[in-house]
Every structure is written in C-alpha cells, then in structure tokens.
Amino acid sequence: MASDTGLSERRLAIITLLMISFIIASSLVTTVPLPKYAIFKRPYLALVKIEGPLAYSSEYTLLSTSTGVEEYIELLKEVKNDPYARAVVLYVNSPGGTVSASEALYFAIKELAEKKITVAYIAGYGTSGAYMAVLPSRRIIASNSSLAGSIGVYMVLINLKDLLGKVGIKAYIFKSGRLKDLGSPFRSLTEEEKEVLKGLVDEYFRLFKQRVLKYRKGLTNSSEVFQGRPYLADEGKRLGLIDEVGTLHYALNIARNLSGLPEDCPVKVFKPRRLSLLELFLKSYGGISCSTPSGEILAMWPLPSPLPLRLLSNPPT
Amino acid sequence: MEARSLYYGLGKLRNSFICQAMASVISIAFYVAIGGSPPLVQEAGLPALSPEVLTYFALLAILGLGLLLLLVISWIYKVLGWGDICKAGLKRFYCYTKLGVLFLPILGLMFMLVTGLIAGLRALSSPAEPVGLSAWRWVSNLGPALISSGLVFDGVSLLDFYHREREAPLGIGCPLYLAYLLLTPLASRLPPLASLSLNVSELTGAVMIVVGLSRVRNKVSVNVKGCG
Numbered sequence: 131m132a133s134d135t136g137l138s139e140r141r142l143a144i145i146t147l148l149m150i151s152f153i154i155a156s157s158l159v160t161t162v163p164l165p166k167y168a169i170f171k172r173p174y175l176a177l178v179k180i181e182g183p184l185a186y187s188s189e190y191t192l193l194s195t196s197t198g199v200e201e202y203i204e205l206l207k208e209v210k211n212d213p214y215a216r217a218v219v220l221y222v223n224s225p226g227g228t229v230s231a232s233e234a235l236y237f238a239i240k241e242l243a244e245k246k247i248t249v250a251y252i253a254g255y256g257t258s259g260a261y262m263a264v265l266p267s268r269r270i271i272a273s274n275s276s277l278a279g280s281i282g283v284y285m286v287l288i289n290l291k292d293l294l295g296k297v298g299i300k301a302y303i304f305k306s307g308r309l310k311d312l313g314s315p316f317r318s319l320t321e322e323e324k325e326v327l328k329g330l331v332d333e334y335f336r337l338f339k340q341r342v343l344k345y346r347k348g349l350t351n352s353s354e355v356f357q358g359r360p361y362l363a364d365e366g367k368r369l370g371l372i373d374e375v376g377t378l379h380y381a382l383n384i385a386r387n388l389s390g391l392p393e394d395c396p397v398k399v400f401k402p403r404r405l406s407l408l409e410l411f412l413k414s415y416g417g418i419s420c421s422t423p424s425g426e427i428l429a430m431w432p433l434p435s436p437l438p439l440r441l442l443s444n445p446p447t
Numbered sequence: 448m449e450a451r452s453l454y455y456g457l458g459k460l461r462n463s464f465i466c467q468a469m470a471s472v473i474s475i476a477f478y479v480a481i482g483g484s485p486p487l488v489q490e491a492g493l494p495a496l497s498p499e500v501l502t503y504f505a506l507l508a509i510l511g512l513g514l515l516l517l518l519v520i521s522w523i524y525k526v527l528g529w530g531d532i533c534k535a536g537l538k539r540f541y542c543y544t545k546l547g548v549l550f551l552p553i554l555g556l557m558f559m560l561v562t563g564l565i566a567g568l569r570a571l572s573s574p575a576e577p578v579g580l581s582a583w584r585w586v587s588n589l590g591p592a593l594i595s596s597g598l599v600f601d602g603v604s605l606l607d608f609y610h611r612e613r614e615a616p617l618g619i620g621c622p623l624y625l626a627y628l629l630l631t632p633l634a635s636r637l638p639p640l641a642s643l644s645l646n647v648s649e650l651t652g653a654v655m656i657v658v659g660l661s662r663v664r665n666k667v668s669v670n671v672k673g674c675g
Contacts, residue, residue, distance in 0.1 A: 135611065136538070136607040136608070136610040136611040137606075137607050137610050139538060139539060139540050142538075142540045142603055142604070142607055143540065143543075145603050145606075146547075146599055146600055146603045149596075149599045149602075149603065149625065149628070149629060150596040150599055152629055153592050153595045153596055153599065153628070153629060153631075153632055154589070154592050154596070156629075156632045156633050157588040157589065157591065157592035157632035158588065158589075159633075160588060160632060160633060160635055160636055161588055
C-alpha cells in the first residue's frame with residue numbers, strides 16, 4: 131500500500147523531540163509574570179467593594195466571615211498602581227469597626243485619592259469608622275435609604291467580677307504598675323482608670339473630628355453631626371456629611387465625568403477573594419470566635435449584635 | 448495480518464479524530480457562550496443568580512462534561528489505534544507513539560492532580576495569596592505540557608503517514624493539528640481571538656485528518672481484501 135517509506139525513524143524522533151522541547155519551554159515561559167492588567171489595554175473605572183464591619187484581620191467561621199482591612203488595603207494598592215485604572219468608585223456598606231482598622235483604611239484611601247479620582251458611594255451603611263475612611267474621596271454619594279455619619283468613638287468594658295464571685299472563681303493579677311491591667315474584667319474600674327479610658331476615647335474622637343472638619347468644609351466645630359447620631363442620606367446632605375444622593379449608576383457616571391473617561395469604558399470590580407467551602411471549613415475549625423468588643427475602642431454604628439458574653443455582663447456605663 | 452492491524456488501527460484513529468473534532472466544536476461553543484474571556488469586566492450591579500443565569504451555568508456544566516467525555520474517548524481510541532498500527536510492524540516509531548500517547552497524558556494528569564493538591568494546601572495556609580502566582584505555577588504548567596507532548600507523537604506519526612501516502616487532507620490536517628498542539632501552552636498569553644483561532648485550527652485539522660485517514664484506510668482495505 132505504501133508508495134514511500136515516509137520519514138526515517140531518526141528524523142521522526144528529532145522532530146518529535148524538538149516539538150516536545152518547544153512545548154515544555156513555552157509552558158515554562160508562560161509562568162514568567164506579565165505586567166498585571168495586560169488584558170486591560172484601555173482605561174477603565176475601578177469599583178472597589180468594602181462591605182461589613184472593619185476589623186484589622188480577616189476572621190473565618192462557618193457562620194460568618196469578616197474581611198480584614200488588610201485585604202481591602204491590598205485591593206486599593208492594586209488599583210492605585212494600575213495605570214489603566216483612571217478613576218475609582220468605593221462601594222461602601224459598612225457600619226465601621228475598630229479605630230485601628232478604620233484608620234488604616236482611611237490612610238489607604240487617602241493615598242489612593244491623592245493619585246486617582248476617587249468617589250465614594252454609600253449603599254446601606256457608611257457610618258462611623260467607615261465614614262471616616264471614605265472622607266478623602268473627591269465626592270461622597272449615598273443611596274436614598276442609606277445612613278451616614280455617626281461620627282464618634284466608644285468603648286465597651288465588660289466586668290465579670292460579680293459573676294465570677296457567684297461561681298466561686300477568683301482571679302489574681304500581678305502587675306508591674308497600677309495601670310497595667312487597665313480595663314481588667316476581673317475588678318471594678320477606679321476613678322483614675324475611668325479618666326484614662328475616657329481620655330483615650332476623647333483623643334480618638336478629636337482625631338476623627340479633625341479629619342471630618344478637614345474634608346467636609348461645610349461643617350464647623352459645633353455642628354450637630356458630632357453628637358454621634360447617624361443620618362439618612364437626605365438629612366446627611368443637608369448637614370454637609372455627603373455631597374449627593376443618588377444611585378450607584380450615578381456615582382459611576384460622576385467618576386467617569388471627573389476623570390474624562392468615555393461612557394462605554396469598562397468597569398472592573400475589585401473585591402476580596404471569596405473562600406471556597408473547603409477553605410472556609412478548614413479555616414474555621416478553630417471554632418466560632420467571640421468577637422466581643424471588650425477593651426477595644428470602636429468607631430462603629432450600630433453597636434455589634436449582643437454576644438453571649440455581653441448578655442451576661444453589666445451594661446456599659 | 449499486518450494490513451489487517453493497520454486497517455483496524457486507522458479506523459480507531461479516525462474515530463479518535465471524529466471525537467476530537469466534536470470536542471473542538473464544543474470548545475468553540477463554550478468560547479462563544481462565555482464571551483471569550485474570563486468575566487473580569489462586568490458592569491456593576493449585575494443581577495444575582497436568577498433562574499436564567501442558573502440555567503446558563505447548568506448548560507455550561509453539561510457542555511463541560513460532554514467535552515471531557517469526548518476527550519477521554521478520543522484518547523482511548525488513539526491508544527488502541529496506535530497499538531494496532533504498532534502490531535502491524537511498519538515502523539518502530541509507531542510503537543513509541545503508542546507509548547507516548549498512553550503514558551504522557553497519564554503522567555501529565557497525575558502531575559496536575561498532585562500540583563493542584565499542593566497548590567490548594569498552600570493556598571489554605573495563606574488565603575490572601577492568589578493561587579497560581581506562587582512558585583508552584585511553573586511546576587503545575589508541566590502537567591498540560593506533558594499531555595500535549597504525548598499528542599505530539601500522534602501528530603508526527605500522522606505526518607509520517609502523509610509522507611508515505613501523499614494524501615492531501617493529511618498534508619493539510621497534520622500541520623494544523625501540530626500547530627494547535629505547539630501553541631496551546633501559549634494560549635493564556637494570546638489575545639482571545641487568537642485562542643479561538645487555535646480551536647478553529649484544531650477543528651479544521653481534525654476534520655482533514657479524518658478525511659485523510661479514511662482515504663488511507665480505503666487503500667489498506669483493498670490490500671486486506673486482496674490478502675483474503
């Protein structure tokens with residue numbers, strides 16, 4: 131049947147080896163990282179989603195996961211360093227969180243806003259620490275039913291002294307100085323300690339207020355917004371907490387217009403990586419953590435939902 | 448005996464490429480269905496999982512399973528086909544092809560499974576690190592490369608058949624098929640349209656090879672009948 135014997139065995143082997151070498155070499159070449167966003171050859175609008183209470187590190191439980199601000203800061207850095215991201219819309223739905231986490235996010239947004247057009251869009255909650263974080267944005271837009279403001283900080287200390295006494299548990303504390311166990315749940319606070327703690331809260335509030343006055347020019351030192359209550363979007367606009375009331379679409383358009391991006395420019399959504407079910411299970415094997423706010427100064431509204439430990443404690447004074 | 452084995456082998460190879468052509472049709476359908484690129488660009492406020500979206504994903508899953516099944520059947524036919532041709536004793540290289548087609552994809556798959564598992568465990572230990580950007584990436588890329596390498600034996604042997612028989616469809620189909628195999632590892636670096644053209648190249652190559660193998664098989668069938 132053959133009209134010819136075809137290629138020699140040697141030639142076939144050489145061709146095959148050359149081709150296999152090429153395949154292996156090219157598969158290794160593809161692992162050399164290309165500059166990120168090479169697929170986005172044209173400018174785009176970045177939409178960064180910041181949702182949930184602000185804590186410094188991520189927390190994983192089977193019942194809930196909370197994203198740490200570290201992950202949001204990474205996303206903001208990514209956007210800041212990407213030359214194709216011409217403008218940023220921060221989609222915020224957060225009641226705030228710890229002072230340190232809110233502040234870290236505030237500085238990250240401040241750096242971003244110095245480099246890129248940044249517009250904040252409050253969907254739901256943009257209160258307390260979350261409100262502070264978005265202050266450096268060029269514009270703050272809120273949806274009609276959202277809440278903004280709640281400028282202030284608070285601290286909850288839980289005292290277990292009476293409870294432990296009832297069950298016969300005694301705690302002995304050995305300390306190097308009289309204020310070293312400040313806020314201990316095993317004894318009542320002294321007047322001096324109350325003053326120290328109140329001083330801390332006041333100092334944090336002073337910083338918060340200073341930042342609000344820096345970015346919201348319509349507000350004065352004696353504005354009622356510093357009483358700590360949250361406001362609905364319309365009222366917030368009237369008081370000068372936000373710039374406009376609108377939809378997300380409107381916020382995106384504002385960012386497009388401010389940055390000179392065309393109507394049809396793509397929107398790239400940035401949000402923290404979601405864990406798979408397996409990852410979630412493995413990460414949460416340590417059990418459900420009790421994220422009681424005891425001893426931590428919070429810039430958060432509304433207050434965290436009652437936890438078992440708090441139900442047993444005396445109400446904060 | 449030699450011609451009979453060759454006849455059966457060519458038939459199995461033809462079936463293998465029919466499956467492969469069907470698989471590339473599904474790949475192209477997949478490409479068109481998902482718009483050619485991962486959903487990185489999306490308008491804000493996309494609707495949540497509506498029944499339409501779920502149906503769409505279910506359809507994609509069925510297509511994916513069909514694709515996988517066809518590829519496995521195609522691979523089995525390749526191994527059996529080259530086994531028969533090896534038995535025909537025409538060339539030693541066809542026996543190497545049988546071994547290459549059999550073992551390299553298995554090795555590649557095992558490699559992918561092991562590296563995938565290790566990468567998964569590493570991702571669990573540090574969830575913030577994006578999977579695929581770690582040092583494991585170059586190792587994990589070797590899996591698909593080994594699979595492609597196995598199929599290179601297939602393509603080169605078919606090219607040899609073209610040199611033996613001078614069947615024009617094989618002469619067109621083999622280079623297209625080999626080009627597809629050589630460029631597949633670079634697909635992630637190619638623009639979406641180039642990736643689509645790779646699939647089209649595979650489809651055209653597979654169809655031409657089917658036609659070419661049928662013609663060669665017809666020639667062999669004359670010899671088989673002649674031998675009685």
